[in-house]
Amino acid sequence: MRAQVLIRPKAGILDPQGVAVEQALPALGFSGVSDVRIGRLVELEVDDPAQLEAMCERLLANPLIEDYEIVGR
């Protein structure tokens, strides 16, 4: 099956990429944007979705600095 894993910087960890985008949007005329956070999307074909959690814990995310969410399974 096709699975998707969303990986985000943990709450409280400063995300410089998010800050850069947040500062760039007003330059294009967009206003009222705050708290931009940038993570990763991993899409993968897996035979056994039960293994996804272990994959996230061991490789796809670093649980010390990132939260992950398994979607689409």
Add this chain to the structure above:
Amino acid sequence: MRFGVVQFPGTCDERDALLACGQVGDAELLWHGDADLKGVDAVVIPGGFSYGDYLRVGAIARFSPVMSAVSAFAREGGPVLGICNGFQVLCEAGLLPGALLPNLERRFICRQLDIEVVDAGTPWTRALSAGQLLSIPAKHTTGRWYAPPALLDDVRVVFRYAHDGNPNGSTNDVAGVANAAGNVVGLMPHPEHAIDALRGSVDGLGLFASPAGALAGA
């Protein structure tokens, strides 16, 4: 004293690391696909972009065959030094506490800076003294060392950026840490680039001389 310098695909500082180790002992390359440490007395994991730094810095390198041998060597008390990308790999491998995040200012930094020796009790800092300043270059994009507040009290800090000169926003100005036993040390700045007067500083040599002296005195 024989040093092994680990080379992953994408490592780029192995030559300088070999030169640095060669000043105080013998040094040879350890290829990432080899699970054999060839009987070396100490291991250096140099800087670069192992496996393209895909996914996260150091994330893929940690699963290479040589790293299983390095982990076993470290658990037995063998001296292991990780520099820059090597530091990132050791954190990902769980051999050092914390993780490295992108620099606060979102820029690649490359400059000579001073770090202070905080802990001179590790096999990599025995030839140095606490409070001593070392002039060493740093060059990285992902050098912001971070550990959650709950872990901080237990972290053995080995180096700090001096004179409020923290280039990356690391927690508590940390430039380098050790594991609890002290035999595994990692730092973001590059001591292997500060071993020749031509480059303006030889302050990096003390790190490589430390395990050599420790062994000679044993």
